[in-house]
Amino acid sequence: MKRIFFLFFYLFFWLFPLEVKAEVSVEQEVQQMKDQFMSMQKRLSELEGKVIKQQEEINAHASQKQAYEERIQVLEKQLTGPSVTAAGDSQPQRRILGKWNPEIGVVADTVFRIDSPKVDEEGADRVSVRELELILGSHVDPYSRLDATIAFSDFETPSLEEAYLTHFGLPAQVTARLGKFKPKVGKAIPVHRDSLETVDEPLVIQRYFGVEGYNKSGVDFSKMLNLPWPVTHQLSFGILEGGNGEEGTAFGETRRRPTLYSHLKNYLDVTDTTGIELGLSHMIGSRDADSHFEIQVFGVDGTFTQHLNVNQNFKLQGELFSLDRKETADFDGNIWGAYAQADFKFHPQWSAGFRYDYVQPVDNDRSLNPEKADVGYTGYLTFHQSEFARWRAQFSHTDLITGRDNNEILIQGTFAIGEHKHKIQ
Amino acid sequence: MKIKNPLFIFPFLFVCFFLPSRPADAGNKVLKIVATQTLFADLVRQVGGDMVDVTAVAAPKFNIHFYQPKPSDVRNVSRCDLYVNAGLDLEAWSDPLLEAAGKRELFRHGPRNLDLSSGVRLLKIPQEPLSRAAGDVHVFGNPHYQMNPQNARIMVEQILAKLQEIDAPNAAYYKNNARHFLTRLEEKIGEWKKHCAHFAGEEIVSYHDDIVYFADFLGLKVEQYLEPKPGIPPTPKHLAFLENYIKEHTVKVIVMPTYYSRKEAEKIAKKVGIKVVSLCQAVGEMPGTGDFFSFFDYNINAVSQGVQ
Structure with a gap:
């Protein structure tokens, strides 16, 4: 019995505390579970945050990838299949020049001259600014362009050398000029003095048309003839005011009676480096206001150009003008003048040449001296200091019809700005 | 023979003048194209194939800066459908040539004037006020951009776009030609870069400042030129300076165009023991440089051999 009691007691003792213990343990476990749950929830939130973050990163990478893919496609397209539209001007730093200003240039032509006549002529025995040209030009609109040259000098009053409008693209591809300009007659007349190979104009131009060339007001037309052979033909004709340039003698002084001119230029490229040009000119004008077109000028010009290499070239040029003046019943013939010139550029900066002139003067008494003429010999050496500066030394000897000779030494400097x-x- | 009334000639001339001109493409469907230089002409030919008839104004033996157009150039331009040029101020004779031809649509900014510089990244754009005291400075930047083969991509795209615009029926043909060219260009650029990688960063001396784009492509450094200032011929003082400079900076080669005298360059090269190499500026300038790729093959080989 005792044993049973003891056993019962023992069991009760152990069972009771166990029951209490069990109750405590459940609470703890519940608490622990709660803690664990909270912890897990926190962890889950963290993980969810991480997942969202990673998803965002993935999305960012995806969009970046898409951008790269698009860029690659563009580049591949550029490499293998060019786009239809051309690349635009994507360079904003490019210079925009001038805005609405015309092209402005200044060419100074300074000459030191010593000559044998003792007359105190313009620019003789001294250094002179023979001419300072102010050159202006610009397109007026899509159809036309205005060019003007104003000449200043230290021994002459300023003058309007050229001022003309060029109208492009008239019917049949004709180009017209209106104003004061150099007509396209021969080779020396159409160019400015700074483009000549010599300091002065050839003697035939000086005597017949003017010492400073021939600029006249009027209108002219030119056209490139489109013919099916390799020779280039350009036809020009114009109506100019009458008269001559300074000291010219071909026509009378009157400006009322017009002078008509025409010129046909013919050019053939023999090779890439060899060219031949042959030109024919015709002019018709008047001696005075009471007469009509009784003076005719026939001209022929020839030029041969040979480039020996990029720095050396050789040019032969000649022009002949024949004047039919119908002077008097006694003299109804022709007088003529010509020049022949050879120019050799033998170095990138040096060239030299020679010119021969022959001119039968208009005012000569031909009944006494039918064959007499002024004959000139000119030699020169040119140094091209740079593209915009040039020095030239020239010696000329002229046998004049008057029986006197003229010797001239000229040193010329030509400088361009703008x-x-x-x-x- | 005495002409009774010489005025008869003028009505005749007047009639001759206004006879309608034969259209440039009468009886011939190919486009007549004039390019200012042979490299541009070759690019046009690569894209235009048989559908274009291309001529170049300046033959390869001439210095493009100082070329003097002839009457035959005026005639060719007056007959052409498209005028392709470098733009900028490389060809100073270009505007007078166009005005002499008198065809308005070919004028600068006209619909038939293709300025290939558009879209090209220019180098050496002057930032200071311009003065010729600095030599023959180019107003818009260095105009020799055709010397970088990578710029051919832009130029060819422009040529393609213009040909497609003026000759739409053959647009697919032009596109196919351009694709072939550009594919080959990428291959060649890779090849040239690889070939030249070993001398990238080396310094060279050039005669004229026409090398900047080519040097940029090859990774070469160019600081000094035989010309003391652009367009100004070498002076004894400047040559003496260069002699010392080349020694101090271990320059290995002097490069120069074929159309300048080699005298001064060879004098210095002999003194300091380096080479003088002539580079082409135009397609067809030297034997074996008949197209764009052989032109760059030649120049890159020349520099490569010079630097070694």
Whole structure:
């Protein structure tokens, strides 16, 4: 019995505390579970945050990838299949020049001259600014362009050398000029003095048309003839005011009676480096206001150009003008003048040449001296300091019809600033 | 023979003048194209194939800066459908040439004037006020951009776009030609870069400042030129300076165009023991440089051999 009691007691003792213990343990476990749950929830939130973050990163990478893919496609397209539209001007730093200013250039032509006549002529025995040209030009609109040259000198009053409008693209591809300009007669007349190979104009130009060349007001037309052979033909004709340039003698002084001119240029490229040009000119004008077109000028010009290499070239040029003046019943013949010139550029900076002149003067008494003429010999050496500065030394000897000779030494400096583009003749 | 009334010639001339001109493409469907230089002409030919008839104004033996157009150039331009040029101020004779031809649509900014510089990244754009005291400075930046073969991509795209615009029926043909060219260009650029990688960073001396784009492509450094200032011929003082400079900076080669005298360059090269290499500026300038790729093959080989 005792044993049973003891056993019962023992069991009760152990069972009771166990029951209490069990109750405590459940609470703890519940608490622990709660803690664990909270912890897990926190962890889950963290993980969810991480997942969202990673998803965002993935999305960012995806969009970046898409951008790269698009870029690659563009580049591949550029490499293998060019786009239809051309690349635009994507360079904002490019210079925009001039805005609405015309092209402005200044060419100074300074000459030191010593000659044998003892007359105190313009620019003789001294250094002179023979001419300072102010050159202006610009397109007026898509159809036309205005060019003007104003000449200043230290021994002459300023003068308007040229001022003309060029109208492009008339019907049948004709180009017209209106104003004061150099007509396209021969080779020396159409160019400015700074483009000549010599300091002065050839003697035949000086005597017949003017010592400073021949600029006249009027209108002219030119056209490139489109013919099916390799020779280039350009036809020009114009109506000019009458008269001559300074000291010219071909026509009378009157400006009322017009002078008509025409010129046919013919050019053949023999090779890439060899060219031949042959031109024919005709002019018709009047001696005075009471007469009509009784003076005719026939001209022929020839030029041979040979480029030996990029720095050396050789040019032969000649022109002949024949004047039919119908002077008097006694003299109804022709007088003529010509020049022949050889120019050799033998070095990138040096060239030299020679010119021969022959001119039968207009005012000569031909009944006494039918064959007499002024004959000139000119030699020169040119140093091209740079593209815009040039020095030239020239010696001329002229046997005059008067029986006296003239010797001239000229040192010329030609300097250009600003815009200066030569017209293509 | 005495002409009774010489004025008869003028009505005749007047009639001759206004006879309608034969259209440039009468009886011939190919486009007549004039390019200012042979490299541009070759690019046009690569894209235009048989559908274009291309001529170049300046033959390869001439210095493009100082070329003097002839009457035959005026005639060719007056007959052409498209005028392709470098733009900028490389060809100073270009505007007078166009005006002499008198065809308005070919004028600068006209619909038939293709300025290939558009879209090209220019180098050496002057930032200071311009003065010729600095030599023959180019107003818009260095105009020799055709010397970088990578710029051919832009130029060819422009040529393609213009040909497609003026000759739409053959657009697919032009596109196919351009694709072939550009594919080959990428291959060649890779080849040239690989070939030249070993001398990238080396310094060279050039005669004229026409090398900047080519040097940029090859990774070469160019600081000094035989010309003391652009367009100004070498002076004894400047040559003496260069002699010392080349020694101090271990320059290995002097490069120069074929159209300048080699005298001064060879004098210095002999003194300091380096080479003088002539580079082409135009397609067809030297034997074996008849197209764009052989032109760059030649120049890159020349520099490579010079630097070694």
